[in-house]
Amino acid sequence: MTRPLPWLLGLALVALPFVYTAPYPLHILVVILIWSFAYTSWSVMGRFGLTSFGHGGFMGVGAYVTALMWNKAGVSPWLGIPLAIVASAALALLIAYPCFRFRITGHYFSLVTLALSGIVLQVITATRDHTGGSLGYTPERYQGGSSVWALQFGSKTTWYLIALGVWAVGLWLWYRVDRSMLRYALEAIAEDEDAAAATGVHVTAEKLKITVLSAAMTALAGALYCQYQMFISPDTVSGIAISLQMVFAVVVGGLYVSLGPTVGAVITILLAEILRISFGTRAVGYDNLVYGILLVIFIIFLPRGVLGTALALRRAS
Amino acid sequence: MGFDIYLLEALINGVLLGGVLALLSLGLNLIFGVIDVVWICYAELIMLGMYAMYFLYTVYHAPLLVAAAACIAGVAVLGVLLHLLVIAPLLGAAPINQLLATGGVLFFLQSAATVMFGIEFKNLGLRLPVLKAAGMFISYSRLLAFAVALIGMVLVYLFLSRTYTGAAIRAIAQDRQIMPLMGVDSQRIYVITSALGGGLAGLAACLLVLQYDVHPFVGLTFGPITFLICVLGSLGNFAGGFVAAFVFAEIIALGGLYSDLEWGYVLAFAFFIVMMFVRPQGLMARRS
Numbered sequence: 001m002t003r004p005l006p007w008l009l010g011l012a013l014v015a016l017p018f019v020y021t022a023p024y025p026l027h028i029l030v031v032i033l034i035w036s037f038a039y040t041s042w043s044v045m046g047r048f049g050l051t052s053f054g055h056g057g058f059m060g061v062g063a064y065v066t067a068l069m070w071n072k073a074g075v076s077p078w079l080g081i082p083l084a085i086v087a088s089a090a091l092a093l094l095i096a097y098p099c100f101r102f103r104i105t106g107h108y109f110s111l112v113t114l115a116l117s118g119i120v121l122q123v124i125t126a127t128r129d130h131t132g133g134s135l136g137y138t139p140e141r142y143q144g145g146s147s148v149w150a151l152q153f154g155s156k157t158t159w160y161l162i163a164l165g166v167w168a169v170g171l172w173l174w175y176r177v178d179r180s181m182l183r184y185a186l187e188a189i190a191e192d193e194d195a196a197a198a199t200g201v202h203v204t205a206e207k208l209k210i211t212v213l214s215a216a217m218t219a220l221a222g223a224l225y226c227q228y229q230m231f232i233s234p235d236t237v238s239g240i241a242i243s244l245q246m247v248f249a250v251v252v253g254g255l256y257v258s259l260g261p262t263v264g265a266v267i268t269i270l271l272a273e274i275l276r277i278s279f280g281t282r283a284v285g286y287d288n289l290v291y292g293i294l295l296v297i298f299i300i301f302l303p304r305g306v307l308g309t310a311l312a313l314r315r316a317s
Numbered sequence: 318m319g320f321d322i323y324l325l326e327a328l329i330n331g332v333l334l335g336g337v338l339a340l341l342s343l344g345l346n347l348i349f350g351v352i353d354v355v356w357i358c359y360a361e362l363i364m365l366g367m368y369a370m371y372f373l374y375t376v377y378h379a380p381l382l383v384a385a386a387a388c389i390a391g392v393a394v395l396g397v398l399l400h401l402l403v404i405a406p407l408l409g410a411a412p413i414n415q416l417l418a419t420g421g422v423l424f425f426l427q428s429a430a431t432v433m434f435g436i437e438f439k440n441l442g443l444r445l446p447v448l449k450a451a452g453m454f455i456s457y458s459r460l461l462a463f464a465v466a467l468i469g470m471v472l473v474y475l476f477l478s479r480t481y482t483g484a485a486i487r488a489i490a491q492d493r494q495i496m497p498l499m500g501v502d503s504q505r506i507y508v509i510t511s512a513l514g515g516g517l518a519g520l521a522a523c524l525l526v527l528q529y530d531v532h533p534f535v536g537l538t539f540g541p542i543t544f545l546i547c548v549l550g551s552l553g554n555f556a557g558g559f560v561a562a563f564v565f566a567e568i569i570a571l572g573g574l575y576s577d578l579e580w581g582y583v584l585a586f587a588f589f590i591v592m593m594f595v596r597p598q599g600l601m602a603r604r605s
Binding site for chain 1: 411420552589
């Protein structure tokens with residue numbers, strides 16, 4: 001890699017919190033980075049026509065397993081997060097294997113995963129004696145405030161660097177998939193499963209690999225969100241609304257380009273913040289109002305998203 | 318614990334719930350079978366219909382039947398608008414784009430309702446009496462909903478099987494490419510179907526508002542379950558959706574009897590996933 005621009009930009013991003021320390025913009029940046037990672041996780045499989053509406057479920061598992069392990073068993077997030085990732089990957093395997101084995105594709109796959117989102121949300125709500133139900137759940141604060149053991153930090157700079165690192169890993173994984181044989185296999189499958197199978201692609205195995213990877217990444221995003229916000233509720237980390245939010249942001253940013261989900265996160269979160277600041281509490285519902293219209297307009301006129309379209313225009317000129 | 322009266326009551330309530338769920342799935346199935354599009358925002362159309370009933374009946378004191386008629390007509394118009402503005406430009410696009418676009422409409426309608434009507438729960442302020450029979454309590458609003466839902470479904474069936482337009486709709490559902498060659502204006506059929514699907518959503522809204530409070534997110538209560546019913550009954554298969562609706566309603570009612578209502582839903586969702594593996598093409602799929 002001899003192109004200097006990405007490395008310079010990366011360096012600037014790492015240096016940013018040491019130069020610029022205002023807490024509110026840093027908070028927004030951390031939120032953007034965490035959601036960018038979550039959206040990237042979705043797009044890793046979403047770009048191959050596997051439109052999952054179940055990622056709210058994976059994110060919820062990631063967040064709640066981490067928090068419950070810490071509060072109930074005193075297990076450090078350093079162990080809790082890997083456990084949450086394994087749990088989410090196992091859930092993905094449990095749902096996806098029969099789906100792929102029995103060739104549940106397209107609409108049917110989307111609706112089965114929609115049911116998964118629903119189940120996770122309802123289970124969290126129904127086990128309210130342990131999870132706090134729809135009122136939400138808070139990981140117990142570590143006495144000293146900041147602790148590496150508890151993965152709780154008071155400083156926004158620390159969180160910014162952690163989120164930046166995880167986001168970079170997400171992009172790296174995206175590129176790894178992009179450069180792999182897996183990608184060609186999955187693109188062939190997306191075109192025609194029978195033809196792909198006839199040329200020697202193991203359809204079920206290839207689809208399972210990408211689904212488990214995507215679910216595991218999404219669980220990490222959920223755990224990270226939980227550790228940063230120190231508050232989770234079924235509506236903020238799980239359920240159908242979160243699943244739709246992921247799909248929406250990726251489509252707006254660009255489904256087929258590496259930084260598309262990140263651009264989608266920047267656009268949607270800044271939009272929500274601007275609306276919240278300019279309208280205050282009257283803005284309840286305004287952000288989704290604008291999202292909804294934008295989503296429809298994007299699907300009809302710009303199905304490749306903002307970044308995808310911009311790159312295509314640059315290439316054409 | 319042997320046979321008891323609560324079990325019977327739950328079973329009967331399940332059947333009554335099944336009637337309304339069957340009506341919901343009929344509208345969605347019609348749209349899918351004919352236009353090959355899933356309206357993710359279907360339950361949000363019902364939510365708007367419930368608000369229409371609330372405003373017409375409770376705020377403006379229109380007679381109940383007039384309000385119901387206006388509600389059905391209004392949601393039918395919404396269905397046509399949805400088709401013309403969102404679905405029609407995407408008819409040739411990938412199916413997943415149509416799914417996502419109606420997902421955008423879902424966001425839009427939910428938040429439009431939040432902005433316009435606020436998030437307070439509202440109800441008609443109309444309490445129908447409760448039927449007491451053999452030690453069981455069954456509300457008239459549920460009985461009425463069940464009866465009207467059945468009548469509505471029979472009328473739709475007669476329309477589809479006995480009229481010329483109905484025959485054209487069924488023909489389009491069978492083969493989308495060939496029917497325009499037979500002189501059927503497919504655009505016109507799509508608009509009629511959308512109006513019919515919207516009208517069924519409006520009818521469902523009239524019945525649901527008798528039993529439930531209306532708020533901007535009420536669609537999330539019925540929406541997912543309606544999709545699952547349609548998929549379980551094979552998308553586009555009316556009879557399958559009908560059977561699946563009653564199966565689901567009984568699971569929810571019985572699960573709610575022995576535990577919380579949430580566990581009823583969890584059971585229903587889990588049952589759905591298991592069934593997808595046992596019969597991937599739905600309950601009523603023909604073995605090929």
